[in-house]
Amino acid sequence: MAEKKTTSTAKKATASKTAASKATASKTAAKKTTASKTTAKKTTAKKTTRKPAPRKAPAKRTTARKAAAENPVPGAVGGDGAPSPIEGQSLNLGHAEAINAPGDADFRFYTEVDAYTHEELGLDVETLLDMYRNMLMQRRFEERAAQMYGRQKISGFLHLYIGQEAVSTGSVWATRPDDPIITAYRDHGLGLARGMSANACMAELFGKVDGSSRGKGGSMHFFDVSKHFYGGHGIVGGQIPVGVGLAFACKYKETGGVSLTYFGDGAINQGSFHEAANLAALYELPALLICENNQYAMGTSVERSRGSVDLYKQGYPYDMAGVLINGMDVFTVYKAMKDITDEAREGKPFMVDMRTYRYRGHSMSDPQKYRTKEEMEAKKDEDPIVRLKAYMLEHKLAENDALDTIDDEVKQVVLGAVEFAENSPYPPVETMYEDVYVQDDYPFIS
């Protein structure tokens, strides 16, 4: 599906949601809505913004499909005859095709951008600035880390998150600070979003003793258990069952928490994803399986690795609701994550297909021959940080100068982190033997 420039098709579709969400809506109806492109203004769009109605947790196990059939979510298009969620969106969401879903599918689409105002989302200006600061922190931290890598201050693998910041910030702001998070090796962004200190993160990259894992984890293995951040993990897909285990513990201990398990589009091809998805559904766990679908696994695009590229459908075999989110817009991410997290807390797992894009190579050694300059250029307009900044300026929520000041402050924090990392000592060699077992006098190494 190539990009379609902004039209109001989807919005129009939303307006005619009564028709669309009726299980009986015919394909002709869907076609009609798609066909009737108008140039409705943004304001119209805002008014008709999809707002999935809050749903009560079913008293007893009701399958997602049944629930969807019995209790269609207003505005969440899906099911037979529903219009394509993708057509008419302003962003190129990658490869999502027009859906052709079974009638009992519970699919939800948060594909619009610039569709929500901060007021609608209940975000005050202070919070917006915090979000902006946080996204910038991730960006500046990694830009500096890349530079330090070039200077050989950092070794090993370094997978940059640049471009995906709306996903981390949007979802962390939409959830509780004690909701456990786990992710793969592209973990700097989520760690920083969850409140890990730039100092500890940079020191970890430098392999210093003050690093978040005392220099034993490196870029791929940030951890901060005090912040309920259960780490970055180096084996593709290996963290997904563990994330479902975090959800299991939330339910067992009745914490009311929901676990957020992040993985890439490449990881969805691992058996671990499918096993974990089935367990999450079977045990009705408060689990969000969030695919950060940046459309590439190293040099392999989704199309070259998948029979079906619509990853939000991957929960369907397990009776799990599927959610497609435009991961380049922090408001959209926030809105969607708020909606589904509230439901997930009740023990309803979701499969989330978060369409995003990484601007940098897979890792520092990646010459990126697998994508064209044109594609990268086209994606530039979608930058989530630029987008948030534009929103704030446009809505006169902040002056350019003030935003620049935030950027300067963030850059200073990152420079301070580099200095901190430089000054932190290497771990004493004896510490190599520590942290293997809880029982540290264990007679293993002698």
Add this chain to the structure above:
Amino acid sequence: MAELQFREALRAAMTEEMERDENVFLMGEEVAEYNGAYKVSQGMLDQFGPKRIIDTPISENGFSGLGIGAAMMGLRPIIEFMTWNFAFVAFDQIVSNAAKMRYMSGGQLKVPIVFRGGNGAAGQLAATHSNSTEPFYANVPGLKIVAPSNPDDAKGLLKSAIRDDDPVLFMESELMFGMKGEVSDAVDYTIPIGEARIAREGDDLTIVAHSKSYWLAMEAAEELSKQGYEATVIDPRTIRPFPFDAVIDSVKKTNRLVIVDESQPFGGIASEVGFQIQQRAFDYLDAPVQRVTAKDVPAPYAKNLIEAWMPSVDDTIAAAKRALYVN
């Protein structure tokens, strides 16, 4: 003391620990409704309910990882593998996650989980179902491995394993679930992980053997005794950490060592013990260390072949005689 089967001793350990600590739960294929593939968990669903005795689909990778995540948040899962042969599909979870989580987090996390199930060869099941899997995991720092040889040890060690804050792999010989023995019913009966049991004492040679092989060693020792040679038999009970000191002390007295181990010879447990002893007690050895292992081929099916494949009493006696320079 009560006379219990090996499986009953395991069940008693799990039951007592679940009564003591509500964070302990049991999860695995057929553990609940079916009462356990080998009936280890018989009746536990009735006592503890489905929240804590949990049937899983056939997803070893998935539910092992689930257990690890739960342990990272303070629960104490017992993950039952129908047998360790099927845990190969969970290898990544055990090796990359359970074992390494603490280290890679710089000591922030602990993973108090027990993986347990039947291990080794059990008759004519052919190659996929007849693996002694200890050496695969023994190579991985961060794991503890326990392999008891009798019901009493099974109970005491399993209780310790459940209370342990590190991941413990608990390997039960598939052929031993029905074995009976006296089992302590003392309150809080635990046996420390990492301590050997000296089952028999004699001055002529030392035989080390764990799990099912222990019984071969005992039988061989009886036969050797009839022939005038007295063996010390050591059951290490724990593979990692291995109680090397007990073996060294014994070798200092007997000067000869035979290791019986049902895993494959190359890079196996016997190989490691042999190496450690030559390095740490070389001057006390009067003969090369001998080992008795499974043959270095996949386990065959035919009755005569599988019998020849497994370590036997005769193999053990022959190895002992090589160490004693008699024949």
